[in-house]
Amino acid sequence: MLNFIAKRFVMLILTLVVVSVLAFLIPYVGDGDPVRIILRSRMADEVTDPAMIAALTRELGLDRPLSEQYLGWLWRVLQGDFGLSFTTRTPVDVMFLHALGVSLLLALGALAVAFLLAIPLGTAAAVKRGRAFDHATSFFTQALVAIPEYWIAPILILVFAIYLGVLPSAGWHDWSSMILPVIVLSLRPLAYFTQVARASMIDVLNAPYMMAARARGLGVSASLLAHGLRNAMLPIMTLFSLWLTSLLGGSIVVEAIFAAPGMGWLLYDAVLNNDVPLIQGSIVVIVALAVIINTLTDIVYVMLNPAVKLMS
Amino acid sequence: MNAQQDDEALLRISGLRVGFGSPKHRLTVLDGLDLSLRKREILALVGESGSGKSMTALAAMRLLPQGAAVTAGEIRLDGQDLIALDDKAMNKVRGARIAMLYQQPKIMLDPTATVGSQVAEAMRLRWNLSRAEARPKVIGLLRDVGIPEPELRAKSYSYQLSGGMAQRVMIAAALSAEPEVLIADEPTTALDVTVQAQILRLLRKKRDEHGLAILLITHDLAIVSSIADRVAVMYAGRVVEQGPAREILNAPSHPYTQALLRSSLMQAKEDGRLYAIPGHVAASHSMTCGCRFQPRCTLAGQLGIEAQCLSDEPRLETVSAAHESRCWGKGREGRVHAV
Numbered sequence: 001m002l003n004f005i006a007k008r009f010v011m012l013i014l015t016l017v018v019v020s021v022l023a024f025l026i027p028y029v030g031d032g033d034p035v036r037i038i039l040r041s042r043m044a045d046e047v048t049d050p051a052m053i054a055a056l057t058r059e060l061g062l063d064r065p066l067s068e069q070y071l072g073w074l075w076r077v078l079q080g081d082f083g084l085s086f087t088t089r090t091p092v093d094v095m096f097l098h099a100l101g102v103s104l105l106l107a108l109g110a111l112a113v114a115f116l117l118a119i120p121l122g123t124a125a126a127v128k129r130g131r132a133f134d135h136a137t138s139f140f141t142q143a144l145v146a147i148p149e150y151w152i153a154p155i156l157i158l159v160f161a162i163y164l165g166v167l168p169s170a171g172w173h174d175w176s177s178m179i180l181p182v183i184v185l186s187l188r189p190l191a192y193f194t195q196v197a198r199a200s201m202i203d204v205l206n207a208p209y210m211m212a213a214r215a216r217g218l219g220v221s222a223s224l225l226a227h228g229l230r231n232a233m234l235p236i237m238t239l240f241s242l243w244l245t246s247l248l249g250g251s252i253v254v255e256a257i258f259a260a261p262g263m264g265w266l267l268y269d270a271v272l273n274n275d276v277p278l279i280q281g282s283i284v285v286i287v288a289l290a291v292i293i294n295t296l297t298d299i300v301y302v303m304l305n306p307a308v309k310l311m312s
Numbered sequence: 313m314n315a316q317q318d319d320e321a322l323l324r325i326s327g328l329r330v331g332f333g334s335p336k337h338r339l340t341v342l343d344g345l346d347l348s349l350r351k352r353e354i355l356a357l358v359g360e361s362g363s364g365k366s367m368t369a370l371a372a373m374r375l376l377p378q379g380a381a382v383t384a385g386e387i388r389l390d391g392q393d394l395i396a397l398d399d400k401a402m403n404k405v406r407g408a409r410i411a412m413l414y415q416q417p418k419i420m421l422d423p424t425a426t427v428g429s430q431v432a433e434a435m436r437l438r439w440n441l442s443r444a445e446a447r448p449k450v451i452g453l454l455r456d457v458g459i460p461e462p463e464l465r466a467k468s469y470s471y472q473l474s475g476g477m478a479q480r481v482m483i484a485a486a487l488s489a490e491p492e493v494l495i496a497d498e499p500t501t502a503l504d505v506t507v508q509a510q511i512l513r514l515l516r517k518k519r520d521e522h523g524l525a526i527l528l529i530t531h532d533l534a535i536v537s538s539i540a541d542r543v544a545v546m547y548a549g550r551v552v553e554q555g556p557a558r559e560i561l562n563a564p565s566h567p568y569t570q571a572l573l574r575s576s577l578m579q580a581k582e583d584g585r586l587y588a589i590p591g592h593v594a595a596s597h598s599m600t601c602g603c604r605f606q607p608r609c610t611l612a613g614q615l616g617i618e619a620q621c622l623s624d625e626p627r628l629e630t631v632s633a634a635h636e637s638r639c640w641g642k643g644r645e646g647r648v649h650a651v
Contacts (some may be wrong), residue, residue, distance in 0.1 A: 212420040215373055216434040216485060217407030219399065226433070227422040307423045307471035 005299055008299035012295050016288055020077070023283035024070050027276040034274045035062065038086050060086070060276075087273045092281040096266060099250070100285065102172065103262035106254075107247035109178060110185035111240060114193050119236070122197025123224070126205060138196065144191035153184045153257045170259040183256045185251060196239050200232040207231065215242045234305055241297040245290035249269070321348035321388075322525050323372065323410070323493050328385035330364075330371050330549075338383075343549040345385070346628070349493065352523040354516070356536040356557065358572070359546035362593040365529045368546070369495045372527075373412055374402050389493065407434035411486035413496040417478035421470035427481050428454075428466030434489035453484040455516060476507035483514060491521070497529045512539050533576040537561050540632075545569045548593050548604040551628065555635030561647045565637035567611040601625065603640065611641045 027034065035056050040046055057063050061072070076083065082092035125137040161169035162178060168177045204210060205228065213223040250264030263282065270278040302308050330342040349355050357365050372387055374394060387394045387421045389409060411434070412419045421430060431453055432446040441449075447466075454462035457480040462495050470478060479499060486494060496515065500508035516539055518524050518563040528540060536543055536557060543561070544554040545568065553566035564570045571589045589646065602622040606612055612621045620640050628636040 002546060208414070208416065208419045209422040212412075212414065212482075212485075213422070213430075213433070215376055215406055215412040216430075217403050217405075217437045217489070218433065219403045227425060230424045231422065305424045306469045 002303070004302060008295050009296055011292055015291050016284075017088050019287045019291070020074055020284055021070065021279050023287070024073060025066075026283065027274060028066075028280050034086055034276050035060070037274050077281070077284060082284075083277035085270075086275045086277050087269075092277045095278065095284060096263070096282050099261055099263045099266040100248070102255075102260055103250045103264070104250055105178060106181055106185055106251075106260065106262060107244055109182035110247065111189055111243055112183060113186040114189035114243075115236075115240060118190055118193030118197050119229075122194045122199075122306075123201050123232075125194070125198040126201030127220075129202060132199075137198070141191040141194045144187045147187060149184055149187075149251070149253050150257065151266060152187065153180070153254060156180050156183060157257075170257070172260050177258070177260075181254050181260055184254050184258075185247065189239075192239060192243075193236060194236050197232065200235045201228065202227045204232045230304055234301060237301065237304075241293050245293055248289055320350045322351045322390060323349040323527070324386075325368070325372065326386050326388075328368075328371060328387065329369055329383045330376065330382050331383050340383075341380070341549055342411045345546075345550060345552060347544055349525050351492070351525050354519055354526045354539055354541050356540035357527060357529045357546060358531060358533065358543060359537060360572070360589075360593060361530060362548075363546040364549040365531075365546055366497055367404045367549075368411065368537055369497045369527070369529055372495060373406060373410060375406075404438075405463060407486075407491065408438040408489045409491050410493045411489075411491040413479070413482055413486055413494065413499040414538050415450075415501050416609070417482045417499075417502070418470055418473065418475060420482060421473075423470055426467050426469060427473070431466070431481065431485045431488055432493075434485065438489040450484075450488075453488060454481070457481075457484045457487075459484070475503050476510065477508075477525040480514070483518070485510075487518060487522075487524075489523075491518060493525045493527065494518075495527045495529070495555070499528075500535065501530075501532070508535070509538075511646065515539065525614060531557055533573060534559065545572065550604065550638070552605065552639070553598055553635075553637040554628075555631065559632070559635050565631045565635065565642060566605075566639050567609045567636075567641065568605045571608075574617060603638075611639075615641050619640060 017166055029111060033051055037048075039052060061069060064072075073083070080093065082096075084090065085092050085095060088095070121137055125134045128134050128289075157169045157180065160167040167179055169180075171177055198212040205224075210227060213227050214220070218226060248263065250267065252264035254266055255258070255262045255264040263286070266278070267282055269275070270282065322581045325345055325347040328342050328345040328347075329340060331338040333339055333612055345364070345368060347355075347357070349369070357368065359365050359633070367376070367380070370380075371382055372394070374387075376382070376399075382395055385395070389405065392535070394405060397405065414442075421427070428450050429443075431450045432441075432443065435441060435449060436443075436446050451462045452467055453616060454465055459465050459477060459480050462586040465477075465481075470481075473481060494515075499515070500511050503511060512535060515526060515528075519526055530536060540557040542554065543557045544551045545566065546552070546558070547568050553560065553564065553569045560569060561573065564573055568589075571587075575589055602620075602625055603609070603612075604625070606618070606621040609621070612618045624640075626638045626640045626642075628638045629642060631637050631642065
């Protein structure tokens, strides 16, 4: 087990090194020259004075060789210093830590709702396979996947904020402003989790070891609890971690509709303004989190199903 | 000795019918099965694939696959009809009174649970034991079935076990709550020959020590000769012959049993090739009202009694003391040997 974790950890570090190089290079791929963009935003006009451009280029360190810039940037990042935003001149880490907090709360809330509803729904559909409840569940989940967020979100706002007046329509104030975006974000993962929970429960219900457990005197629900859930949980866990990493990057549509200051907004603005330090820092942090979540998932997976270790 | 009259029977199956599908389109797999298993007895249930051996086991456990149902008959354990029990009462019978062994031990173990926790399950249910209370008993059981370093093995998982070890674990799990009856469905088929012998010795030891009654389902007549007290031969959902193992193996009365023995590895033909019974088990819906083995039987032709074999089904009739056979040719053959 320790050996496995050590191997995983080495992979994690290697991945992060590669990602840091890519993240550093990405802003240089686009054609917008950050110096001109910054000057335009500061002066509210196109600046053509070569002296001003040269001064700002030097100030930002953009005149030095790329490799030197990268190593300097990496050294500062490792110390937690992601630099100042080109546009707002505030520390980048403060900006995205705040946005990441918002996105993380929304993501975890949405996935918790989806998970807690999907497990009983999927299990019940698997147990009642082929009967009315199963068909209803399957219709319901297919409908959820098909509903666009930009359609359901305004409807929820209309009902709960405007018509009933029980929840805020937009903004980021307290826990009540989380409810509607969390619901909207949870719909799609709820649908997928339920479908996967149903499929893996059906596999598990037909598994020989479940029959052996019944033959030892366990009832249907007792054998599900003792042997079914843990086995069925494996594919759902993988899906959960995939969704968590994808929701961490934020959702521009949902954040825009509910005016939630999450990663979606931040990255959108950063890319539009070609705010190099902000883009680089956000990519590194989001990818680092994704890689760490994946590694943790792998480790938990092996803890739940020790047979997997042999295959990897 | 007829199943209905056998007072010593611990597990008695009588007139059991099991079918798949709806009443309109029913496929009958067990049709009027009679079988009785006595305390401390090893009864071998033999027959080729499709004869209904495994269905008999699953019916006795009340764990028939979806779509299959008992449509008639009784399964009595110590006089109590298991068919009449509700699910909750049946849960108390499984594991605690009847336990089961399977052909593929490794896939019968939960890959995510330790060996020890699965061995503990039945005893914890029966006597309401905590994990800690069950632990020493589990280790004792594992040691008893011949697992080295049982303390260590209790913590291992199925993927760490060989097939033979896994079957030993399954035996420990099956005997965990000290059941009276063990139904073993081809328990050694997936194991290599030396391990087979060890597992069979272990089963016999358990019978000798605890008076366990074992219903051993097999198609391997070598196993039958090495361990069984009695043999019941199944064909197309019914018992066609039953009696003491030695008698059935040495002097089979029913043409099917004779053919089965001839096709086993123990008896090659004169040219060194193996004998095969012509044809295959007919599907139940295409069966005539006569003897089910008739289409494959050579004795009927030799005796010239096909008309009777086609129109009426013979009953199980006494051959000698405890030996019964279901054949119209019985007594007429004057030792005519088929083929």
